[in-house]
Amino acid sequence: EDKVVQSPLSLVVHEGDTVTLNCSYEVTNFRSLLWYKQEKKAPTFLFMLTSSGIEKKSGRLSSILDKKELFSILNITATQTGDSAIYLCAPSTSYGKLTFGQGTILTVHP
C-alpha cells in the first residue's frame, strides 16, 4: 500500500523565520513528487519534482527530491503571515494518481 508521511504535522513560527517541511514516501510506480499549499480551499500547485538533487525555487520557496532515500523537503525562507496554510506533498504514480500525505499545518505569527 502506498504511504506518504509528512513531518512535522504542525509548526508555529514567527515572521522572518525559515522552515523546513519533510515528506517521505513509499509508493509503487513513482513518477514525480508534487507540493501543494492549501488554505481552506483548493490545493494550489507549488512544485513538481522528477529528478533527484535538482533544487526548484520560486521566490522564498524551494524544494528538492532524493529518489534514493524516498524523501523531499520544502523550504520557506523569511516566512510571512500569508504563508500560513497546510502544505501537502503528493507522489504521483502511474497515470498521474496523487497520493497525499496528511499535511503540515504551518502557522506564521506576526
Next chain:
Amino acid sequence: AAGVIQSPRHLIKEKRETATLKCYPIPRHDTVYWYQQGPGQDPQFLISFYEKMQSDKGSIPDRFSAQQFSDYHSELNMSSLELGDSALYFCASSLMVDYEQYFGPGTRLTVT
C-alpha cells in the same frame, strides 16, 4: 489564466438521493482527476480520465460513476447517497498524464 471550473460549488442532498458533480478542465488539458476530501483529511484519489478513457481508479464506491465527454469535461455521478459521502470533491486537470495537476475550487457536498 483560465482555471478548472467545478459546479455546483455547494450541494445539499438527502440520504439515498443522487448527485451529479461537473468539472470543466483548463483549456487544452485532456486529463481529469477526481479527489474526495473529508473533514480534516487529506484528499483521496477517486478516478481519472485521459483522452475520454478511464485511466485509473482509486477508492471509489460502486455507487459512484464518472465519465469524460468529447469536450473533455467530466461528471461524477453519485447515487444512493450516504451521510459519509459528505465531503469536498475536487477535480484537477493536467495537460497530459505526468504533468502537474491544477485543482478546481471544489464542490462541497452535504448529505443530510
